[in-house]
Amino acid sequence: MEFVSYFDYEKFAPVVPKTLQGRDQTRHQVAVVGGGPVGFAVALGLARQGISSVVLEADDSVCLGSRAGCVTSRTLEIFEQTGVAEPIMRQGLPWAEGWSYYRTEEVLHLEVPQDPAARFPRLVNIQQCYIEQYMLDSIRANYADLIEIRWQNRMEAMRQVDGGVELDVSTPEGSYTLSADWVVGTDGAHSAVRKALGARFVGTRYDGQYIIADIKMKSELPAGRRAWFDPPSNPGATLLLHKHRDDLWRFDYQLREDEDPEEAVKPENVLERIRSHLELIGEHAPWEPVWISLYRASCLTLESYRHGRVLLAGDAAHLVPIFGVRGLNSGMEDVNNLVWKLAFVMKGQASEKLLDTYTPERVFATRENMRHASKSAEFMAPPAPAFALMRSAVLGLAADHPWVRRLIDPRQSTTVGYPTSPLNQSAEDAAFSAGPRSGFAFLDGPLPQGGHLCQHIGPGFTVMAFDPVPELAAQVTAQNLHVKLLKLDAKGEIGQRYDAQAGTVYLIRPDGNVLARWRHADASAIAQAIELCCQGGSL
Known part of the structure; x- marks a missing residue:
């Protein structure tokens, strides 16, 4: 083949x-x-x-x-x-939508939030x-x-x-x-x-095993995440479908407990499962296999x-x-x-x-x-009869009860911050009603001088100074602080995202996480924060 x-x-x-x-x-x-x-x-x-x-x-x-x-x-x-x-x-x-199906009935249409x-x-x-x-x-x-x-x-x-x-x-x-x-x-x-x-390692290995298969096929289906629970093409299990560019499609489908993984991963068995599912969803264009692999969730x-x-x-x-x-x-x-x-x-x-x-x-x-992935894994591949019963109940109710549908949400990944990091210097976090807290990643946005903030982060520390006092740049230079200083408008779009006022300062770590933020700060406060960070949070 x-x-x-x-x-x-x-x-x-x-x-x-x-x-x-x-x-x-x-x-x-x-x-x-x-x-x-x-x-x-x-x-x-x-x-x-x-x-x-x-x-x-x-x-x-x-x-x-x-x-x-x-x-x-x-x-x-x-x-x-x-x-x-x-x-x-x-x-x-890029994609921003997802669809979930119970057998052949759509039970969830997900729109992934975007940041314009x-x-x-x-x-x-x-x-x-x-x-x-x-x-x-x-x-x-x-x-x-x-x-x-x-x-x-x-x-x-x-x-x-x-x-x-x-x-x-x-x-x-x-x-x-x-x-x-x-x-x-x-x-x-x-x-x-x-x-x-x-x-x-410590943690949990799930019994569920998955086949990953890429195929080449022309289709007008829009890009997005498609998940089927208990479809006729894979009864008692799940199947995921993603679109890539150049007419390439990726299948991820769960093997049932009674299936032998060594037999299931053989190309003739994988291709028959794919053929069955494409027929189920009304895709009849010719297609060709690209790659097959076996995967276990952990x-x-x-x-x-x-x-x-x-x-x-x-x-x-x-x-x-x-x-x-x-x-x-x-x-x-x-x-x-x-x-x-x-x-x-x-x-x-x-x-x-x-x-x-x-x-x-x-x-x-x-x-x-x-923690989040476990919830998704337990829903996609129930580890015990009680989980399977709950999933069946949720899927059965989702079509007619919108409040249940959030339980099917695949919980797409968001960046995890470090709220308990020893590096955090959060004394003034309480003074802000918006913007990233100490330990959390910066929020990207357009800069008045052109480009986006993400293009100016690292490799050293970055100081975001909103309507800075005239002396700040001179102070930073005089103290020989090797930082990138961005002068920003507190009333501009990015100033609103950071709850900025005249004099607000954010200090960003080289990895893009907020180290500290102040309503007002001078070069000495910035220098002390950097020194404390470089000593691992303790002097």
């Missing part, structure tokens, strides 16, 4: 460095284990901070298939910083292979002097030594040992880095994402179900939180206590994502 190819995969030869007695002669600042989107994001984020890295990737190309198939506006804001957002927006397919002032739409469908390729393109074009990618390099063992980490690496052309000051493990759900640390996390000089991010650190687009997107927020802290520590601009805040902030966010 032939599968259609829609992506031009470039294959890379194995990279073996110059060695002396089996050791890489270069001492690396950071070794990134895993060259998927999270690993490439780590390398790009560090390069933006002036830190070099080597990326070890076991495969010989970017990933196959759609895999993570949707990015959020927050992820696009993060990608904006390294030149990846623009090509994603050209290839991606923001630069990016809330949700964009795009296959992971494109994301990885655009990140690779950015590395080649902008950061080739700071990022080395070693394809077909697999980490076999890892040891922490004084002042760094040693990795044993195998390639098709021989093995060697690599030394690095720091290691970031981004090597996915079956992470070799996590296993080498002896770190174990809500799992490590309790610590830092182990000495080894840090973990993405699926190497946590696993969340696909429902609610929390997988790759939460991995990008891990990276966004981590890279500036690691870079500041490496450059001597911050205490290692700052790096210790990575775990409490991101574990908190992971548990929030897991």
Whole structure:
């Protein structure tokens, strides 16, 4: 059976460095284990901070298939910083609607809230292979002097030594040992880095298993999320359908308990299930298979994402179900939180206590994502008869009772803030009736000088000064504060979004989260807040 190819995969030869007695002669600042989107994001984020890295990737190309198939506006804001957002927006397919069906009857029409002032739409469908390729393109074009990618390099063992980490690496052309000051493990759900640390996940594995299948088919159906519960094509289970650009469609459907996964994933069985569903919904155009995979839903996390000089991010650190687009997107927020802290520590601009805040902030966010994802997973794949009974009752009532329909809402992912972060400086939060609180992500919006706020965040701290007193800029310069100062109009559109008055100041962390906000602040208050942050929240 032939599968259609829609992506031009470039294959890379194995990279073996110059060695002396089996050791890489270069001492690396950071070794990134895993060259998927999270690993490439780590390398790009560090390069933006002036830190070099080597990326070890076991495969010989970017990933196959759609895999993570949707990015959020927050992820696009993060990608904006390294030149990846623009090509994603050209290839991606924005969507803002969803439909849920019980058997064949529509029971919910969902409209995803949009922010008209923001630069990016809330949700964009795009296959992971494109994301990885655009990140690779950015590395080649902008950061080739700071990022080395070693394809077909697999980490076999890892040891922490004084002042760094040693990795044993195998390639098709021989093995060697690599030394690095720091290691970031981004090597996915079956992470070799996590296993080498002896770190174990805690949480819940769901019994439900899913087939993911991409097909190519011309259809006039609009973009959006479609979910069927107990459809005739997949009785007793669920099925999801998403549209991508270029006539590509993604199916995610749940296997019933009586199905053997090894048999169910065979192409002839997958294609028959798809054929049956397309016939059910009245789609009769010719179609061709592209890619098939098997997936199991889990809500799992490590309790610590830092182990000495080894840090973990993405699926190497946590696993969340696909429902609610929390997988790759939460991995990008891990990276966004981590890279500036690691870079500041490496450059001597911050205490290692700052790096210790990575775990409490991101574990908190992971548990929030897991809490919401668990509700979605339990509805999509009931773990016990009582859950199944409740779901049947909700679906049966939803068509005639609008108040029940909110229980079917898939709870699409929103950015999780850090309300309990040790870095928060929230003394004046009570003085504001709107705008992001300390620990929460900035709100994007157009700037009077052109462009959007998301284009001005990082790599250092950003000061948003509304109708600033004339002395503030001079004070910031005199105190040699390395911050980006944005002078804004309190009465303008962005001033209203931030509940600004004359003299209002917001201090934004390099990752885009609010560190502090004041009704009035001078350079001394800003400097003290930055110093407190760089000391990990305690002096």
